[in-house]
Amino acid sequence: MLFSIDSGVPVLPSDEIVTDRADTVCFTGHRENSVLPYKGDPIYSSITLRTVQLMLFRYIDMAVESGYRSFISGLAEGTDLWAAKYILGKKHSDSSIRLIGVMPYLRHAERFSQRYKELLCDVERGADMLLTTNTDPDVVYGKSRSEGNTSPDLYRVRNYFMADNASAVISYFNEGSFKSGTSQTLNYAVRQGLKIRRFGLEEAYGIIDECGPDIEGIRRKLVFMENVFELPY
Numbered sequence: 001m002l003f004s005i006d007s008g009v010p011v012l013p014s015d016e017i018v019t020d021r022a023d024t025v026c027f028t029g030h031r032e033n034s035v036l037p038y039k040g041d042p043i044y045s046s047i048t049l050r051t052v053q054l055m056l057f058r059y060i061d062m063a064v065e066s067g068y069r070s071f072i073s074g075l076a077e078g079t080d081l082w083a084a085k086y087i088l089g090k091k092h093s094d095s096s097i098r099l100i101g102v103m104p105y106l107r108h109a110e111r112f113s114q115r116y117k118e119l120l121c122d123v124e125r126g127a128d129m130l131l132t133t134n135t136d137p138d139v140v141y142g143k144s145r146s147e148g149n150t151s152p153d154l155y156r157v158r159n160y161f162m163a164d165n166a167s168a169v170i171s172y173f174n175e176g177s178f179k180s181g182t183s184q185t186l187n188y189a190v191r192q193g194l195k196i197r198r199f200g201l202e203e204a205y206g207i208i209d210e211c212g213p214d215i216e217g218i219r220r221k222l223v224f225m226e227n228v229f230e231l232p233y
Helices: 042-065 079-091 114-126 154-164 181-191 201-211 215-223
Strands: 010-013 024-029 070-073 098-103 129-132 168-172 195-199
Touching (some): 024 042, 024 079, 024 181, 042 168, 042 201, 042 215, 070 079, 098 154, 168 181, 201 215
Parallel strands (some): 010 129, 098 129, 168 195
């Protein structure tokens, strides 16, 4: 039996996943440092970050309203963990909702900030399943296969696994980020015919343009967004 280095929660090999792909959504998205402030002004850093998060949460709400019940998070800093934490809150009011966490390797969080390590532990303890796509306890990410026990494929394998076990993707993706893991995942999801529900900073800026730096106004605006999700059958 494997256990999370961070939370101590049991971790299963990814081939033990149990879910219905048809009603499953996975997440892919950038980390927090990708959220550049509105108008490039640091005074708007907080409102920009919160707008991106609220947009992500609204897409999750749309998916739940449309009948999706299982959600797969790759447990990375930023989008993955924001989404996972929000789903834990939704589970309190709807026991049919499931959260599946998939780590690319057991030591993946070694360089997380303390804040994100604490968030990761909360998510792992609340998840319905915690999986890893690489069960070697010593493997780490590295661009060369010749440097000890390293592999350049760890994140790609995790990303493709999530898409292979979902029918829709929710993504925070900024135009021009074509060399990112998020871009890699989205491109694969498109090839596999998944539904893509994507937003980026331009959409977040547009909402701030309309509502101003008023978080309650932004919340109200998002509540009335048209639901763009439909079940795949």
